[in-house]
Amino acid sequence: MVGDIALLRAELPSGRRFETDSQTPLRLPADSFSQIVNGELCYIFGYGSDSYDGPISDTLHYGTVLALDLDSCIGMMGAVVAPPPDSGMFCAIGRSDACKGDSGGGYVCRQPFATQFVLRGVISYGVGCGATGTPGVYTDVAYYLQHYPIGSIIGTA
Numbered sequence: 001m002v003g004d005i006a007l008l009r010a011e012l013p014s015g016r017r018f019e020t021d022s023q024t025p026l027r028l029p030a031d032s033f034s035q036i037v038n039g040e041l042c043y044i045f046g047y048g049s050d051s052y053d054g055p056i057s058d059t060l061h062y063g064t065v066l067a068l069d070l071d072s073c074i075g076m077m078g079a080v081v082a083p084p085p086d087s088g089m090f091c092a093i094g095r096s097d098a099c100k101g102d103s104g105g106g107y108v109c110r111q112p113f114a115t116q117f118v119l120r121g122v123i124s125y126g127v128g129c130g131a132t133g134t135p136g137v138y139t140d141v142a143y144y145l146q147h148y149p150i151g152s153i154i155g156t157a
Contacts, residue, residue: 003088004103004124005139007148026108026119034142036090036120038069044098044123044136046105052129056101063096065107068135076135081127088143089124091135098136099129107138 045062049055073091074082083089098105107121121138128134 029142040067042109046102048099048102065092065094093135097130
């Protein structure tokens with residue numbers, strides 16, 4: 001699969017809603033919030049293992065990472081492993097990292113000057129799990145929204 005991303009549309013039974021008093025769905029990035037910014041603090045989450053050879057978790061894990069510019073990513077990962085330019089992928093690094101079983105999990109950022117969270121990326125791949133100085137690679141949701149006009153169908157932040 002190119003881009004490591006898929007979109008599913010689910011219909012709820014009549015009278016049901018996604019939002020509750022304590023939960024709201026993630027928003028998709030709007031045009032004004034579509035550029036990944038170097039150093040931006042975001043959150044990753046998933047049910048992946050705690051270590052490379054460990055079992056998949058029953059508990060949702062989360063952590064913080066910082067978006068990384070492509071040149072720095074290539075310098076840390078090498079040109080063979082890092083995503084190519086204009087591929088719809090980006091890198092992020094932090095004390096937390098995704099691991100086996102986390103692929104498909106969210107890369108979520110708080111919208112500036114708002115309380116809403118926006119789905120900026122999808123966990124894709126990395127080298128090992130939490131290796132010091134090694135970024136993870138994420139699919140850029142805004143890149144695909146620009147190439148496939150689904151925002152008008154689903155709604156954006």
